Amino acid sequence: xxxxxxxxxxxxxxxxxxxxxxxxxxxxxxxxxxxxxxxxxxxxxxxxxxxxxxxxxxxxxxxxxxxxxxxxxxxxxxxxxxxxxxxxxxxxxxxxxxxxxxxxxxxxxxxxxxxxxxxxxxxxxxxxxxxxxxxxxxxxx
Amino acid sequence: xxxxxxxxxxxxxxxxxxxxxxxxxxxxxxxxxxxxxxxxxxxxxxxxxxxxxxxxxxxxxxxxxxxxxxxxxxxxxxxxxxxxxxxxxxxxxxxxxxxxxxxxxxxxxxxxxxxxxxxxxxxxxxxxxxxxxxxxxxxxxxxxxxxxxxxxxxxxxxxxxxxxxxxxxxxxxxxxxxxxxxxxxxxxxxxxxxxxxxxxxxxxxxxxxxxxxxxxxxxxxxxxxxxxxxxxxxxxxxxxxxxxxxxxxxxxxxxxxxxxxxxxxxxxxxxxxxxxxxxxxxxxxxxxxxxxxxxxxxxxxxxxxxxxxxxxxxxxxxxxxxxxxxxxxxxxxxxxxxxxxxxxxxxxxxxxxxxxxxxxxxxxxxxxxxxxxxxxxxxxxxxxxxxxxxxxxxxxxxxxxxxxxxxxxxxxxxxxxxxxxxxxxxxxxxxxxxxxxxxxxxxxxxxxxxxxxxxxxxxxxxxxxxxxxxxxxxxxxxxxx
Numbered sequence: 001x002x003x004x005x006x007x008x009x010x011x012x013x014x015x016x017x018x019x020x021x022x023x024x025x026x027x028x029x030x031x032x033x034x035x036x037x038x039x040x041x042x043x044x045x046x047x048x049x050x051x052x053x054x055x056x057x058x059x060x061x062x063x064x065x066x067x068x069x070x071x072x073x074x075x076x077x078x079x080x081x082x083x084x085x086x087x088x089x090x091x092x093x094x095x096x097x098x099x100x101x102x103x104x105x106x107x108x109x110x111x112x113x114x115x116x117x118x119x120x121x122x123x124x125x126x127x128x129x130x131x132x133x134x135x136x137x138x139x140x141x
Numbered sequence: 142x143x144x145x146x147x148x149x150x151x152x153x154x155x156x157x158x159x160x161x162x163x164x165x166x167x168x169x170x171x172x173x174x175x176x177x178x179x180x181x182x183x184x185x186x187x188x189x190x191x192x193x194x195x196x197x198x199x200x201x202x203x204x205x206x207x208x209x210x211x212x213x214x215x216x217x218x219x220x221x222x223x224x225x226x227x228x229x230x231x232x233x234x235x236x237x238x239x240x241x242x243x244x245x246x247x248x249x250x251x252x253x254x255x256x257x258x259x260x261x262x263x264x265x266x267x268x269x270x271x272x273x274x275x276x277x278x279x280x281x282x283x284x285x286x287x288x289x290x291x292x293x294x295x296x297x298x299x300x301x302x303x304x305x306x307x308x309x310x311x312x313x314x315x316x317x318x319x320x321x322x323x324x325x326x327x328x329x330x331x332x333x334x335x336x337x338x339x340x341x342x343x344x345x346x347x348x349x350x351x352x353x354x355x356x357x358x359x360x361x362x363x364x365x366x367x368x369x370x371x372x373x374x375x376x377x378x379x380x381x382x383x384x385x386x387x388x389x390x391x392x393x394x395x396x397x398x399x400x401x402x403x404x405x406x407x408x409x410x411x412x413x414x415x416x417x418x419x420x421x422x423x424x425x426x427x428x429x430x431x432x433x434x435x436x437x438x439x440x441x442x443x444x445x446x447x448x449x450x451x452x453x454x455x456x457x458x459x460x461x462x463x464x465x466x467x468x469x470x471x472x473x474x475x476x477x478x479x480x481x482x483x484x485x486x487x488x489x490x491x492x493x494x495x496x497x498x499x500x501x502x503x504x505x506x507x508x509x510x511x512x513x514x515x516x517x518x519x520x521x522x523x524x525x526x527x528x529x530x531x532x533x534x535x536x537x538x539x540x541x542x543x544x545x546x547x548x549x550x551x552x553x554x555x556x557x558x559x560x561x562x563x564x565x566x567x568x569x570x571x572x573x574x575x576x577x578x579x580x581x582x583x584x585x586x587x588x589x590x591x592x593x594x595x596x597x598x599x600x601x602x603x604x605x606x607x608x609x610x611x612x613x614x615x616x617x618x619x620x621x622x
Contacts, residue, residue: 122170124155124215131150 015091017073017105024068027061072100077107077117079128142224142251143181149215156180156214159197164357165401167197168214174198177220177255183213187237189221189358191402199402201358203237223366224249225373230317231344233334236351236359238366252373254365258424265428267460270491271382271435274310274547275303276540280500280557281480281507282463285491286380287428289436291455293447294465299476300439301329303465304384305336307437310547311382312342317374319383321367322350324360324390357394364391368425368434375432383426387439388419392451409450419451420458447482461485475542480507496550498604499557503537510534536560539570540577548577551598552584555618558611564622576621594618 014020074094082090087104094102102120109117114129149155156170166188171180180188180200186208188200202208203221223238226249233241238254240246267285284290294300308318320337322330330350337343349367351360364385371381385391392415399412407413419438426436438459440452445467447456456462461484470477489497513527513534523531540556548556556577559565565573583590601607611618 119155119170122154122156122172124149124153126150 011067011071011101015087015104017103020068020071020103024065027065031061071103072121073103073105074118074120075105075107077109077112077128079108079110079112079114081108082106142222143179143187143217143219145181145183145185145213145215148181148217152216152218154216156198156216158182158208158210158212158214161208161210162401164202164398165191166200166202166208168200169197171198171214171216174216179217179219179221180214181217182208183215187221188214189362191398192404201361201398201402202356203358203362205354205356205359221254221362221365222251223254223369224251225370226250229347229370231346233348233350234366234370236349236355236363236366238349238370241350250373252369254362254369256369256372256425258421259427259429263429265430266490267428267487268491269428269433270488270493270496270550271316271380272310272314272550273303273307274549275306275476275478275543276548276550276553276556277476277478277480277543278303278463279550279553280496280503282461282478282483282485283488283492283496283500284435284485285428285488286435287426287433288461288485288487288491289423289426289438289459290485290488291440291459291462292437292465293440293442293452293455293462294477295442295445295467295470298465298467298470300465301333301386303463303476303478304386304437305333306547308337308346308382308384309340309342310549312340312345315380316345317371317379317381318346319367319371319381320346320348321364321383321385322348322352323363323385323387324351324353324355324394325386327352327354357397360394361391361398364388364422368422371434372425375429375434378432380432381434383434383436385422385436385438387441388455389439389441389449389451392419411450415451416454416458419454423455423458460487473542474538480504481511494603495598495601495607496554499554499607502561502604503557506534506537532566533560535570536565536573539573542574546578546581548581549584551594552577552581554598554607555594555611556580558607559618559621562608562611564618580618580621 014023076090087106090104094104112128112130113133115127115132117128118125152173154171154173156168158166159169160167168180174180174190174193176190176193178190180190182188184206186206187203189203190198191201192199200214224246225238226246228244228246228249229240232244235241265287267287269286271284271286271288272279273284278284292300292303304320308320312318320333322333330348330352334348337346337348347370349363349370351363353360367383367385371383374381392411395415395418396411400406400410404412423436423438426434436459438455440455442449442452447453447464464479464482465477466479466482467477469479489500492500510530513531516527517523517531537557537560540560565576584594585591597610598607601610
């Protein structure tokens with residue numbers, strides 16, 4: 001498998017910060033359990049799908065980890081834990097509209113009642129129901 | 142003044158603390174942040190922008206609570222400002238201008254802490270004298286309103302006593318006195334406050350204090366806050382005396398901040414802009430069309446060495462310096478001011494002809510006295526004239542030794558005139574001191590005596606004429622011989 005394909009395949013697998021953390025753990029495990037076969041190639045003591053998928057050489061894993069470290073996050077706070085479908089939809093929407101790989105960092109805060117608070121690249125948008133209610137109350141009180 | 146939620150909603154920008162280095166934190170985010178802008182942390186603490194790079198911003202934390210990685214930060218859109226009104230008079234404030242004594246600032250005016258100094262066209266010549274109540278300074282190293290006079294000396298040489306006297310004397314005359322304690326020990330601040338508390342004119346004194354235990358950021362901005370308060374009163378047409386105690390300490394805290402924010406170190410590891418920083422601060426003082434700010438920045442020397450980096454910087458920024466000499470302090474002289482190593486560049490132009498003449502004769506006499514004392518050390522046989530001169534010198538130095546009381550300048554002039562015309566020739570120093578103290582008390586309490594002395598000094602053209610008048614007439618001084 002070509003390196004680029006490995007990267008894109010791996011990156012496609014992850015959508016959220018939790019996914020990234022899991023992937024990093026997998027990579028660590030592979031690195032720790034690897035041993036050299038020949039000059040560049042490595043083999044691992046573990047037999048996992050990820051170990052076959054994630055590169056055949058030590059450099060490939062290093063490069064992939066560098067790529068992962070550069071990924072930016074969009075923090076989205078919900079009032080409830082979103083389901084997989086919603087996460088997929090949001091991830092798809094972001095990747096279709098922004099020409100860059102962005103992961104979602106999901107936070108849960110029941111106090112916001114509904115809606116979502118989004119922050120990305122230092123920009124902040126409060127689209128929560130709590131915020132709307134507070135603004136509405138300010139007008140009347 | 143600022144609220145995290147409101148700022149976040151208003152500006153719509155958020156950042157996250159990624160690294161904490163003592164008083165400096167690195168923040169990711171806040172794309173529109175501008176230099177020196179104030180940011181607010183989610184727990185309400187304030188910070189000031191130090192450096193901005195493409196990847197992160199360096200924020201100087203202005204309080205002492207712990208900031209941890211992951212904390213959220215919002216922009217405020219403003220630079221550091223304080224809320225001031227006349228309510229702060231007689232009070233004690235922290236480095237951010239918040240009252241520490243429970244006073245409330247009602248109908249305050251918001252003023253920026255770090256502003257550009259006024260341009261040349263708004264400035265006036267220093268022509269009005271500022272009386273410190275210390276005869277040695279008033280007569281030999283005169284200060285004018287709007288002057289910036291560096292006070293330099295080792296620890297425990299009597300600098301604080303000099304400030305207290307100057308403040309009390311000036312506050313009683315209606316001058317607003319601001320004392321900025323920059324990272325001093327709490328004990329020292331308390332001593333100063335206790336001294337001021339007992340005085341009647343304390344309502345014209347404002348203390349802005351940060352102790353050494355507070356955050357370097359807060360200590361760093363203390364002189365700026367004090368200067369902003371001085372500018373507030375100046376704009377109201379008041380004369381202000383500001384004491385910045387001390388700027389060597391301030392420079393050390395700025396060095397700490399700069400090194401932590403990975404700025405390139407220069408001489409003695411101080412950052413390259415330390416001169417700019419202090420000159421910009423002191424340029425805000427001066428004589429103006431409306432009001433004046435007289436500044437007494439303080440520099441602490443070590444082992445009497447006044448050639449240090451920060452000390453010489455401040456000397457070149459200011460209009461002269463008063464040097465408190467350790468050797469004189471160990472000899473028991475109070476104040477331990479060395480008149481030969483002290484300089485005033487604009488003070489003379491604020492003096493009257495009489496004081497200028499007195500100052501000139503006195504300086505010449507003190508130089509001669511030093512030479513004569515050297516001869517005395519050799520054990521040479523001295524003529525009667527020299528013995529008399531030495532005795533006069535002792536009486537003058539005895540008069541300059543002034544442990545507690547504030548001496549009005551007109552009393553100083555009168556006493557000098559009396560000493561010059563031969564008063565108290567064969568009396569003991571203790572008796573002379575008692576008589577001078579009585580004269581000061583009478584001057585402060587007896588209006589008739591005060592008017593007589595004031596009129597005499599006001600109408601005299603020069604020092605020679607003053608001495609002749611004293612020899613000829615009775616102006617009330619005869620009661621003290």
